[in-house]
Amino acid sequence: MSAEPIASTEHFDVLIVGAGLSGVGAAHHLRTAFPDRTYAILEARDALGGTWDLFRYPGVRSDSDMQTLGYRFRPWTGVKSIADGPAILQYIQDTAADAGIDRHIRYGHRVTAASWSTEDALWTVTVEHDGETRQLTTNLLYVCSGYYHYDSGHRPAFPGIEQFGGTVVHPQQWPAELDYADKNVVVIGSGATAVTIVPAMAGQARHVTMLQRSPTYIAAIPGEDKLANRLRALLGDRLGYAVTRWKNVATTTAIYQLSRRRPRLMRSVLRKGAVKLLPPGYDVDRHFRPRYNPWDQRLCLAPDGDLFTAIRRGGTSVVTDEIAGFTETGIRLRSGTELPADVVVTATGLRLLAFGGIRLTVDDRPVQLPETMAYKGMMLSGVPNFVFTVGYTNASWTLKADLVSEYTVRLLRHLDEHGYDQCVPVNDRTDVAERPLLDFQAGYVQRSMHEFPRAGSRRPWRMGTSYPNDLLLLRHGRIDDGALRFRRKPAVHRAAAQVSSPGAPARQ
Numbered sequence: 001m002s003a004e005p006i007a008s009t010e011h012f013d014v015l016i017v018g019a020g021l022s023g024v025g026a027a028h029h030l031r032t033a034f035p036d037r038t039y040a041i042l043e044a045r046d047a048l049g050g051t052w053d054l055f056r057y058p059g060v061r062s063d064s065d066m067q068t069l070g071y072r073f074r075p076w077t078g079v080k081s082i083a084d085g086p087a088i089l090q091y092i093q094d095t096a097a098d099a100g101i102d103r104h105i106r107y108g109h110r111v112t113a114a115s116w117s118t119e120d121a122l123w124t125v126t127v128e129h130d131g132e133t134r135q136l137t138t139n140l141l142y143v144c145s146g147y148y149h150y151d152s153g154h155r156p157a158f159p160g161i162e163q164f165g166g167t168v169v170h171p172q173q174w175p176a177e178l179d180y181a182d183k184n185v186v187v188i189g190s191g192a193t194a195v196t197i198v199p200a201m202a203g204q205a206r207h208v209t210m211l212q213r214s215p216t217y218i219a220a221i222p223g224e225d226k227l228a229n230r231l232r233a234l235l236g237d238r239l240g241y242a243v244t245r246w247k248n249v250a251t252t253t254a255i256y257q258l259s260r261r262r263p264r265l266m267r268s269v270l271r272k273g274a275v276k277l278l279p280p281g282y283d284v285d286r287h288f289r290p291r292y293n294p295w296d297q298r299l300c301l302a303p304d305g306d307l308f309t310a311i312r313r314g315g316t317s318v319v320t321d322e323i324a325g326f327t328e329t330g331i332r333l334r335s336g337t338e339l340p341a342d343v344v345v346t347a348t349g350l351r352l353l354a355f356g357g358i359r360l361t362v363d364d365r366p367v368q369l370p371e372t373m374a375y376k377g378m379m380l381s382g383v384p385n386f387v388f389t390v391g392y393t394n395a396s397w398t399l400k401a402d403l404v405s406e407y408t409v410r411l412l413r414h415l416d417e418h419g420y421d422q423c424v425p426v427n428d429r430t431d432v433a434e435r436p437l438l439d440f441q442a443g444y445v446q447r448s449m450h451e452f453p454r455a456g457s458r459r460p461w462r463m464g465t466s467y468p469n470d471l472l473l474l475r476h477g478r479i480d481d482g483a484l485r486f487r488r489k490p491a492v493h494r495a496a497a498q499v500s501s502p503g504a505p506a507r508q
Helices: 021-033 085-098 192-202 226-235 237-261 263-277 306-313 397-418 467-476 491-500
Strands: 011-017 039-043 105-107 110-117 122-129 132-143 167-169 184-188 207-212 218-221 300-303 316-320 323-326 330-333 338-340 343-346 359-362 386-388 422-425 434-436 454-456 484-487
Touching: 011 021, 021 039, 021 085, 021 397, 132 397, 184 192, 184 330, 184 338, 192 207, 192 300, 192 306, 192 316, 218 263, 218 306, 226 237, 237 263, 237 467, 263 306, 300 306, 306 316, 386 397, 397 467
Parallel strands: 011 039, 011 132, 039 105, 110 359, 132 386, 167 343, 184 207, 184 343, 207 316, 218 300
Antiparallel strands: 110 122, 122 132, 323 330, 330 338, 422 484, 434 454
């Protein structure tokens, strides 16, 4: 895919980093609200779609319903509520093409650094493209790069893996030519990726084993939301989608709240669901009874109970044990058992990376991310004109992404109406205790949270986990709330800008 060339002196009102689900959504909100504002999306890879273009492993799909993973402004019209990766990618591509957003994407443009000048009220953004380093300027830097390394996933140092004679693959770098037909496959892991891959490979492999160190909560849900499809037929795409979206928000919120307040009850419900779907006499407590409470880690979904169905049919098994080491023909476990394997899939998680690894400086001072605090889960203390998107861990990512975009539109309007050039969150309260940005017990989160900004114990520094609460705060809450500070450029620079562009508006 060809990339539009950029000049070293190009300026944009807004620069968006990342052309995935969040970046395309952000562009749509901005161009709808401000059709005359200039913007570009800088994408390090050669295609749009982010996660949904990167991951190509068997069965790749959403782990949230598409009525909430889809954009608020664009109804999901697919029959399946739990959609596969190619369908989600097509949805993002169609959104970008229909709005002309795809013409503003600069592919192969990796942002490595961004420097803010208070004197000029500008970000200078350093970009690598085709082996060259270039710079762009912008009034607002909007980072939608997700929170993990796109280059490689997390793979533990397994003892003896170098002597294994089979094939080892990580889901994040799935080889298109991999042939696993009639082979023994071991999938290491028990998170959403493993729960997806195991039933998808079961139809072709000789035997698939999900090897887990400890169990995960897995809930069987319908892959198709029949009520959503009926509502769409009765009310039309837009209204039917809106009603279903709120129905699903209410349902997932209630399940999450019940899990936190009545964990014993939810443990019992999930266990009974597994017992019902597994073969009689199956050791449910060993393989499907986690040590933690529901939603201490993300709840995995099995659309139409596909994982349980694969186990029931045979040819698929779950082993709960620890890896002692690899052999030439498989994996040796702590219990002494050896699992034969031709293919090993290391579904062992992500490597987190804050803001795509961009080095931030403010007035020549490097920004130390762990020393900053996240304002409303979307800006950083002490960092002007900077917005980022991090979605929910207990609900659909896009629910939060849409709200961040809506708030950004409101913020830009506030700046325009009051003649401001800059806004920066300032935490000068002494009663705000530090919290992790993502208060989540998953291993991939715990490994890297020390490298991320902090959240706070009180609003507006608390990282929201409730869509209804965040909706009130971000869509309807005050912009000028005391924590967000505003200023104008020095008059001498404003006058110089007007002289250099006679007759042009002095908006920055």
